[in-house]
Amino acid sequence: MKFYTTMPKALQPFYQNEITKAAAAFKKEHYMISWRHLERAHVLGQPYPYQHTAVHWKMLxxxxxxxxxxxxxxxxxxxxAGGVKSFVxxxxxxxxxxANxxxxxxxxxxxxxxxxxxxxKTK
Known part of the structure; x- marks a missing residue:
């Protein structure tokens, strides 16, 4: 069984970009755009416990x-449960x-x- 702990450094800027865009869109009250960026961040961060949990916190x-x-x-x-599932x-x-x-x-x-x-993946 492989345990996932940290997001590859090469992936981190893409994940962070989606989080930043989500916050900027929310601030402008562009809620659908903000949500779409959170979903994209979720897809990128899902295998990694910290990022996966952080996205669900932002969605909450x-x-x-x-x-x-x-x-x-x-x-x-x-x-x-998200972070635990990512870890394993x-x-x-x-x-x-x-939730949709x-x-x-x-x-x-x-x-x-x-x-x-x-x-x-390999970087």
């Missing part, structure tokens, strides 16, 4: 700020992380994100 905060209680309730178990390498690859999708459902990864993931 997003739900609280917008009083989206479905999202808040949906994020709580994801926040509690048991994740639904491509899942975007929101089943938490264990694998999903197709956007082409640009798949390229980023593949190009940064």
């Amino acid at each position: 905060c997003f739900g609280i700020k917008l009083k989206n209680w479905k999202e808040v309730i949906g994020q709580i178990p994801r926040l509690l 390498g048991h994740i639904p690859v491509g899942n975007t992380g929101g 999708v089943p938490p264990l459902m694998p999903m197709e990864i956007a082409k640009d994100l798949a390229e980023i993931i593949n190009n940064t």
Whole structure:
């Protein structure tokens, strides 16, 4: 069994870029754009416990700020279990992380994100 602990350095700027874009869009009240960047950050960070947990925390905060209680309730178990599942390498690859999708459902990864993931695996 392989344990995942840290995100590759080559992947970190792409993950951070999505987090930064999500915050900037939220500040401008472009909530759908903000959410899309959080989903993209989730796909990039999902295999890594710290980043995976951090994205779910941001999704929980997003739900609280917008009083989206479905999202808040949906994020709580994801926040509690996501990092552990990442650590042991048991994740639904491509899942975007929101309460609008089943938490264990694998999903197709956007082409640009798949390229980023593949190009940064060995670096």
